[in-house]
Amino acid sequence: PQYGFNSRHTCYDKFETILSPANVSKLTLAWTSQSFSGYGPSSPVLANGLIFVGADDGIHALRASTGKQVWQTSTCSGQAAGQPSFSEGMLFVADNGSNVGAYDASTGRQIWCASASSSSYFSAPVIHADTVYVTNAATLTALDKRIGTVRWSFTTPNNANLGNPSIANGRIYVQGGIFVPGQYPWEDYTEMFVFALDESTGQLIWQVDLGRGG
Numbered sequence: 001p002q003y004g005f006n007s008r009h010t011c012y013d014k015f016e017t018i019l020s021p022a023n024v025s026k027l028t029l030a031w032t033s034q035s036f037s038g039y040g041p042s043s044p045v046l047a048n049g050l051i052f053v054g055a056d057d058g059i060h061a062l063r064a065s066t067g068k069q070v071w072q073t074s075t076c077s078g079q080a081a082g083q084p085s086f087s088e089g090m091l092f093v094a095d096n097g098s099n100v101g102a103y104d105a106s107t108g109r110q111i112w113c114a115s116a117s118s119s120s121y122f123s124a125p126v127i128h129a130d131t132v133y134v135t136n137a138a139t140l141t142a143l144d145k146r147i148g149t150v151r152w153s154f155t156t157p158n159n160a161n162l163g164n165p166s167i168a169n170g171r172i173y174v175q176g177g178i179f180v181p182g183q184y185p186w187e188d189y190t191e192m193f194v195f196a197l198d199e200s201t202g203q204l205i206w207q208v209d210l211g212r213g214g
Contacts, residue, residue, distance in 0.1 A: 085127050092132050126165050130146065140155075141154075
């Protein structure tokens with residue numbers, strides 16, 4: 001499980017067999033957790049009966065059935081944690097100190113840490129096959145899932161800040177934007193782009209200028 005459920009970000013869970021349009025309105029509150037300090041936690045990721053969240057004070061694992069905290073650990077840099085992603089018993093988390101870390105999802109034990117940029121990471125890691133992809137500012141970095149070494153790095157030719165990448169059919173698709181200030185605040189806008197990269201090498205295949213955003 002990861003942002004958008006999978007590396008294509010379809011947000012579709014084919015394994016969900018309980019909830020339906022007929023019963024979703026009957027959901028009730030089962031528990032709340034006060035395990036976090038500082039700014040609110042990230043969106044949760046559920047795997048193996050645990051809920052994983054990133055927060056200002058690190059990474060938390062809660063029992064899905066009760067909300068009881070199972071473990072907590074600091075990020076690689078000791079700064080705030082972003083949204084986690086889960087794959088094959090490991091949890092991958094980017095933090096505000098420009099690091100990406102892999103952790104044992106059962107215990108919180110740190111497996112590796114990697115620093116691939118001088119800027120803070122903003123995107124939730126995307127996991128596909130044996131590679132972790134993460135964006136920060138204008139750079140997308142591919143890391144080896146097992147040991148954290150950098151496989152390749154791509155920086156947008158126009159310094160557009162990147163969002164969360166999606167992966168399909170050997171290509172990575174990621175949107176970017178360049179903030180353009182106007183003479184007055186109401187004239188500000190963002191020039192939007194989409195980039196397509198080769199998944200194995202990070203080579204730019206094409207880019208499209210979508211024009212002005214909000």
